[in-house]
Amino acid sequence: MPDTTRMTTNTLEPYWMPFTANRQFKSAPRMMVSAKDMHYTDGDGRRVLDGTAGMWCVNAGHCRQEIVEAVQAQVGRMDYAPAFQWGHPGAFELAAKIAALCPGDIDHVFYSNSGSEAVDTALKIALAYWRAKGQAHRTRFIGRERGYHGVGFGGTAVGGISNNRKQFGNLLAGVDHLPHTLNLKEMAFTRGQPSWGAHLADELERLVALHDPSTIAAVIVEPVQGSTGVIVPPQVYLQKLRQICDKHGILLIFDEVITGFGRLGTPFGAQYFDIVPDMITMAKGLTNATVPMAATAVRKFIYDGMMDGPQHVVELFHGYTYSGHPLACAAGLATLEIYAKEGLFERAKNLAPYWEDALHSLKGVRHVVDIRNLGLMGAVELEPHAGAPGVRTFEAYIKCFEHGLLIRQTGEVLALSPPLIVEKKHIDEIVATIRKVLADLP
Numbered sequence: 323m324p325d326t327t328r329m330t331t332n333t334l335e336p337y338w339m340p341f342t343a344n345r346q347f348k349s350a351p352r353m354m355v356s357a358k359d360m361h362y363t364d365g366d367g368r369r370v371l372d373g374t375a376g377m378w379c380v381n382a383g384h385c386r387q388e389i390v391e392a393v394q395a396q397v398g399r400m401d402y403a404p405a406f407q408w409g410h411p412g413a414f415e416l417a418a419k420i421a422a423l424c425p426g427d428i429d430h431v432f433y434s435n436s437g438s439e440a441v442d443t444a445l446k447i448a449l450a451y452w453r454a455k456g457q458a459h460r461t462r463f464i465g466r467e468r469g470y471h472g473v474g475f476g477g478t479a480v481g482g483i484s485n486n487r488k489q490f491g492n493l494l495a496g497v498d499h500l501p502h503t504l505n506l507k508e509m510a511f512t513r514g515q516p517s518w519g520a521h522l523a524d525e526l527e528r529l530v531a532l533h534d535p536s537t538i539a540a541v542i543v544e545p546v547q548g549s550t551g552v553i554v555p556p557q558v559y560l561q562k563l564r565q566i567c568d569k570h571g572i573l574l575i576f577d578e579v580i581t582g583f584g585r586l587g588t589p590f591g592a593q594y595f596d597i598v599p600d601m602i603t604m605a606k607g608l609t610n611a612t613v614p615m616a617a618t619a620v621r622k623f624i625y626d627g628m629m630d631g632p633q634h635v636v637e638l639f640h641g642y643t644y645s646g647h648p649l650a651c652a653a654g655l656a657t658l659e660i661y662a663k664e665g666l667f668e669r670a671k672n673l674a675p676y677w678e679d680a681l682h683s684l685k686g687v688r689h690v691v692d693i694r695n696l697g698l699m700g701a702v703e704l705e706p707h708a709g710a711p712g713v714r715t716f717e718a719y720i721k722c723f724e725h726g727l728l729i730r731q732t733g734e735v736l737a738l739s740p741p742l743i744v745e746k747k748h749i750d751e752i753v754a755t756i757r758k759v760l761a762d763l764p
């Protein structure tokens with residue numbers, strides 16, 4: 323086995339790292355070489371507390387024995403089965419389990435391999451559905467500023483992160499965006515959902531009037547915007563979006579790649595907010611990130627609406643070689659079993675008040691201009707250095723790592739989302755480390 327802990331900088335060069343300052347990283351690499359439960363071990367043998375469940379995905383903690391064994395057993399039994407016109411039991415079993423976790427009549431599941439693919443799948447299903455219903459004029463999508471929906475052309479277009487868009491030109495045509503809902507003047511240091519901002523949902527009425535409802539296929543939002551810094555929706559904001567979509571016959575897609583699988587103390591954010599969207603995209607926690615897998619779950623009327631025409635005809639010309647990969651299904655089934663057996667969604671719900679108190683104890687600490695939380699998600703927003711956006715948070719991120727804590731840095735925000743097995747002592751450690759790092763930070 324290659325000793326990955328002793329690589330020289332020369333050997334780092336061929337890997338073009340994603341969403342990474344490659345040259346900076348390769349000059350001072352941070353290598354993780356093993357992981358168990360709440361901790362990584364880095365190349366120097368140091369334990370690093372995982373304050374972010376990897377990248378919002380290792381919800382049951384690392385290297386869970388049951389998942390490891392399920393994947394090992396599957397790879398020895400059948401490594402792969404063609405995904406088109408062919409099946410294997412695990413894919414059907416897992417789809418039924420996912421559907422059972424979904425709200426309302428969301429009861430069909432289309433597999434892909436990443437959140438980005440799940441989002442592009444949802445957008446394509448929306449277009450195909452409207453064509454099947456004789457409304458091919460519904461082609462427009464409405465996303466939201468500061469939304470992150472992955473890196474496919476569709477997801478990038480409906481996403482609202484300027485840095486992710488500016489290198490790629492026009493992307494998908496016919497997309498508009500709702501305003502984001504973060505307003506520090508009105509809501510800084512709110513615990514949970516802000517009471518200000520529900521009126522921002524009315525912007526959807528404005529966009530609908532501008533474009534005409536008959537041109538709009540779907541609205542896509544993250545229930546809580548994760549990647550741009552845990553932006554918690556104002557009270558009743560999402561309910562208003564649902565009402566406006568219903569009024570105009572527009573599909574509502576919840577991108578739950580982060581909020582799915584217990585992050586808010588419920589299976590999906592949809593249940594937390596008591597809303598039934600028309601589609602849910604999910605990934606990450608679906609397999610505890612052990613094997614890449616994602617899914618797009620749809621309401622019954624969408625699936626049924628596509629099941630017209632002769633029986634032998636493919637109803638949806640879409641899919642991936644690795645849709646419902648046997649290893650991913652094995653990992654998914656074992657993961658869902660752990661969530662259920664250990665009551666991890668309930669655990670997240672019960673820990674959320676402690677998490678909230680702990681995070682908000684950082685109010686008043688140097689540089690901190692806002693703290694946001696919902697479920698086991700959290701954000702600490704910092705005042706940036708004048709004229710140098712993102713630099714202070716990056717410094718904080720590096721310092722936290724040096725102090726044995728993994729957090730995420732996004733813009734001016736330190737984002738937090740520990741595995742749902744987190745214990746109070748870990749929460750205390752996360753907060754104490756951030757407190758110390760910020761106190762010493764210029």
Ligand SMILES: Cc1ncc(COP(=O)(O)O)c(C=O)c1O
Pocket residue numbers: 435436437438439441470471472473544548549577578579580605606
């Ligand atoms: C809400 C949301 N959608 C989509 C994605 C893209 O997922 P992936 O990186 O698996 O393509 C992410 C990733 O963080 C996400 O947070």
